[in-house]
Amino acid sequence: MRRFIRIIRNILLLVIAAMVILAGVLTFNVVTHRSRQIEVFAVPRAPIDRQGAATRLSEAIRFRTISNFLNPEQDAEALRGLQAHIAKSFPKFHATAKREIVAGYSLLYAWEGSDAKAPPIALLAHQDVVPIAPGTEKDWQQPPFDGVIADGFIWGRGSWDDKGNLYSMLEAAEAMARDGFRPKRTAYFAFGHDEEVAGVRGAKAIAATLASRGVRLDFVLDEGLLIAEGLIKGLDKPAALIGVAEKGYATLVLTAHATPGHSSMPPRDTAIGVMSAALARLEDNRLPMQIRGTVSEMFDTLAPEMSGFNRVALSNLWLFKPLLLREFEKSGPSEATVRTTTALTIFQAGDKDSKPATRTMCCPATPRPPSTSA
Ligand SMILES: [Zn+2]
Numbered sequence: 050m051r052r053f054i055r056i057i058r059n060i061l062l063l064v065i066a067a068m069v070i071l072a073g074v075l076t077f078n079v080v081t082h083r084s085r086q087i088e089v090f091a092v093p094r095a096p097i098d099r100q101g102a103a104t105r106l107s108e109a110i111r112f113r114t115i116s117n118f119l120n121p122e123q124d125a126e127a128l129r130g131l132q133a134h135i136a137k138s139f140p141k142f143h144a145t146a147k148r149e150i151v152a153g154y155s156l157l158y159a160w161e162g163s164d165a166k167a168p169p170i171a172l173l174a175h176q177d178v179v180p181i182a183p184g185t186e187k188d189w190q191q192p193p194f195d196g197v198i199a200d201g202f203i204w205g206r207g208s209w210d211d212k213g214n215l216y217s218m219l220e221a222a223e224a225m226a227r228d229g230f231r232p233k234r235t236a237y238f239a240f241g242h243d244e245e246v247a248g249v250r251g252a253k254a255i256a257a258t259l260a261s262r263g264v265r266l267d268f269v270l271d272e273g274l275l276i277a278e279g280l281i282k283g284l285d286k287p288a289a290l291i292g293v294a295e296k297g298y299a300t301l302v303l304t305a306h307a308t309p310g311h312s313s314m315p316p317r318d319t320a321i322g323v324m325s326a327a328l329a330r331l332e333d334n335r336l337p338m339q340i341r342g343t344v345s346e347m348f349d350t351l352a353p354e355m356s357g358f359n360r361v362a363l364s365n366l367w368l369f370k371p372l373l374l375r376e377f378e379k380s381g382p383s384e385a386t387v388r389t390t391t392a393l394t395i396f397q398a399g400d401k402d403s404k405p406a407t408r409t410m411c412c413p414a415t416p417r418p419p420s421t422s423a
Contacts, residue, residue: 107196175244283359
């Protein structure tokens with residue numbers, strides 16, 4: 050009995066010692082994981098004509114610049130209207146910067162710098178928007194193309210993505226031009242017209258135009274992510290999320306063929322059944338989650354700014370990685386940061402329910418096979 054108690058006591062001591070060592074390692078990793086933030090002083094806020102800026106953006110939303118890949122001319126008139134509105138709204142900038150139209154509807158402005166040797170930069174935005182899904186018009190709290198200003202917001206398609214960006218840049222440039230500012234380095238403002246359908250006409254042509262002139266940009270600022278406040282668990286400070294690349298994608302078409310047959314005497318395996326089983330297995334076997342590259346760097350940067358358990362967990366990924374990944378798996382956007390996602394998007398199968406027609410009841414003839422490829 051005494052020997053048994055001694056064994057239990059030793060095991061307990063070992064467990065306690067292991068826990069103390071573990072706590073020590075966790076704490077050490079938290080303490081030595083220092084903040085990467087650099088001390089910067091905020092630029093004083095420039096005075097803004099809030100009402101004027103809001104009105105200009107709300108008017109911009111009324112131009113239905115909905116791009117269409119197959120019909121590039123679909124929004125030609127709306128684009129011309131928007132461009133006239135831009136020219137009218139920002140006269141000082143237009144008197145200062147050189148404007149050219151690229152590929153019919155894209156805009157490229159060059160605000161020439163005072164130092165010809167300073168490497169130029171480019172600020173990007175796009176003029177087009179995506180359409181409204183048919184039948185969802187009544188789901189909008191405010192009409193999508195009216196540019197309503199209400200409850201402290203400007204409502205409508207493009208108010209954020211991306212006329213909001215485009216007009217904000219021009220509001221700033223207009224105010225600076227009015228004050229007689231001249232940039233040291235040349236600043237390009239490039240506004241494509243078909244970004245929502247891949248930008249193969251607009252952005253591509255702008256890039257080719259700049260390349261043909263030997264322009265090498267020091268950096269490019271495009272539309273992107275937001276300053277997240279209260280979106281990241283355990284982080285009380287605002288975090289500026291920087292998009293450094295865009296996720297690419299590949300589209301695969303899967304086809305199954307099976308023996309056709311009438312639904313009154315169907316084959317054992319239908320193409321719809323075979324394909325459905327395969328697709329269900331695809332959904333059950335997703336690509337593995339991993340923390341590496343920019344995601345790992347993001348966690349490294351965020352960890353010291355966090356509080357509580359999240360800080361401990363992110364500073365000790367060697368231990369908490371599985372737990373963290375399980376958390377990330379719970380929501381679509383967070384899951385997409387740690388995994389190559391797969392999605393089943395379009396399904397086509399069959400064209401007839403193949404109820405036997407009355408006629409076939411009286412006069413048995415060769416049944417017409419339904420199409421059974423998926
Ligand atoms: Zn956009």
